Amino acid sequence: MRIEQRVWRANTGWRIAASDGGLAPALVLFFAAPGTLDDGKRFAELRAFYPGAAFLGCTTGGEIADVDVLDGTIVATAIEFARTRLAFAEASVETEGGSEAAGRRLAAGLPRVGLRGVFVLSDGTHVNGTELVAGIQKVLGPDINVTGGLAGDGARFVSTRVGLNTNPAPGRLAAVGFYGDEICLGFGSFGGWDTVGPERIITRASGTVLYELDDQPALALYRNYLGPEADNLPASALLCPLRIHPPGKPEAALVRTVIGIDNAEGAMMYAGSVPEGYVAQLMLGHFENLISGAGRAAARAAIPGARLAILVSCIGRKLLLGQQIADEVEAVHGVLGADCRLTGFYSYGEIAPLENSPFCDLHNQTMTITTIAEA
């Protein structure tokens, strides 16, 4: 398994950041700041660098190139496998309600025989991530680990793009499947946010829209928690993730992140489902805990001989940590070591298996890592 990583900057154009030299990659993963792909030229240039490769990429809320967290760039990582085979699938999401069906269509495009793992990229603003993952797992079954993330749009939440062998476009899903006995995939996901205040009950919600907690409008509660940051809603709601769990089952907790607000209804919109009757608790970030959380995700994802780690981290973490966000990537680097190249992006939702469960789910506000090695 050999790797080459290129970074495009407005001032400098494409530059090689790392290279194992003269490789013929099967897969090029690319993560691009919103706007950088609009004229189609960068994608065309990328294709010209690696003729014959498959291209899988999306727009971001920030790009990761090894220990650097970048903005306004494109990070492309070309991977040449010795024996591992790949298959690709894509689908579109027309409507919110169709997320599960879209997930099933996407998964149906991947042959089952020899399938060892799947990495998925999805539109980040028009998808119910929970249903998407459920749809994929309905087809693939619980034995196949699914990781990935929802594309980003800076902190704007307007339009996200995903592309497979084409310049990325809105409303798309794409996935790569890894095949063969030689491929080794690891994964780890960890948040590091701290719950604050009392547990509240979700008393009114529908799908991914939360109207009331303990019979009080959800938006009013967020405004109180955000204080001076309330003027920057919905982006600032990322500073207050919501931890939810079924009543009496705190071990099945998930974290949800806000992707929009409805001022008229006083409602909050999330990247995943917020079921009525669930217990909810707001969270706040503590810098040290978020950074050490990234390190814990890396420790879980670590596998022997890992050459590449794809980091899908939540835009909310970056919004809170600002330029100190690089600390979390350095924490990951410190755990996985210098031989493991890092790439990835800041996302609107992370996909990874649940801890102690065969099922995958949508996570929010986490650092989610997929490590790749070839025996």
Next chain:
Amino acid sequence: MHRMLERQLTRARADSADGETDLETLLSLVDAAYVEFDRQRRVLAHTHEIMREEYLRINAGLSRLRDAITQMGAGFAIWDSDDHLVLCNGLLREILPETAELLRPGVKFADCIVQMGPHFGAFDGNQPARDWVTEWLVRHRNPGDPFEIVIGGVRHIRIWEAKTSEGGVVGVYVDITGNRRAESELRRAKEAAESANRSKSLFLANMSHELRTPLNAIIGFSEIIQGQMMGPLGDHRYLDYARDIHDAGKHLLGIINDILDMSKIESGKFKLDAEWTDLGELVEGVLHMVRARAREAGLTLHTAATGLPPVFCECRVLRQVLLNLIGNAIKFTPAGGSIDVNAKMTADGGIVVSVSDTGVGIAPQNIPLALMPFGQVELTLSRAHDGVGLGLPLSQRLTELHGGRLEIESTVGRGTTVSVTLPPERVGQSALRSA
């Protein structure tokens, strides 16, 4: 150099086309960092404020809950998932004084009830202390319906337990010794009352029987005297006296028979001897018997009871019921009034016979009293009238023996309607005769 500044320098070099540090890029990165620090400081300050607010809110909630638990009128305890006591209130220690010393946070549930063991009575019956403790443990670990324990055969404690979300148990313990004592006293009082009532019925039955024998002699011999079978009486006043003796004897016999019937019904010994009967004929027969009395009282008597199917009843009993009802109507209706006797089918196929009068009526609150045996004695209005008040209650019981019901509708000063309804299963398929 701080790692942030190091990164900013790296970025400033990477962003420049010539590989030199781009001062403008560096300054903008450093400036952005300072702006971020200010913002983060605001966020942290607000976070601190929110956490303080939430702490106060949670604390206020906790203190309310603590007050509720302390003040509630029942023993209360929460046990954690390892069955250690988290908290309990003072009342629990009062309810279970045997283990009060042990009931401190951290104590194991099992240790508390082992302490209770020697004092224990049982769940039901007498169980050895060890079984008793085991059973309580089992119930505690799998909480279901509320149960009761009896301590030392005297104190009754009702226990309601449920699982908490962390896998522990929450329990409410109520001392119901007082309730149990009141219940048993009530039960004893009820049994005593029932026994007294049975004695009364038995006494009445015996006494009525004893009275009937001499009464029959009085009625029989006064009849012989009236008939002057052994020769003329002489003075015509002897004949009047003989008639008075005879009428008084008959009246007394009627009352004694009513008392006997009532006693039989109350002791469950009254057996119906039912047969298919023409209701129209029965009503006609009764009217024949009372028409003279009605006329003497200055009352008009109307009837509509033809074209009805046969009913399965004891003829004598139903006749007695109708005689009672019409007799009452005559008794309580002033001269110039009227009495209507109607029989018709009900919607569900039964038959209803009603007796309506234009008499004094009964106040609504007195209707239940009028249906109690000897209830008429309580009604001041009826003091003016003869009778012991057995007619209505006896009629009601006799109707009920037929599976029917007796109902009274009345307006004071306007009149009374008493309806006897027989159920469909007592009514034959077709009319015996057509109108």
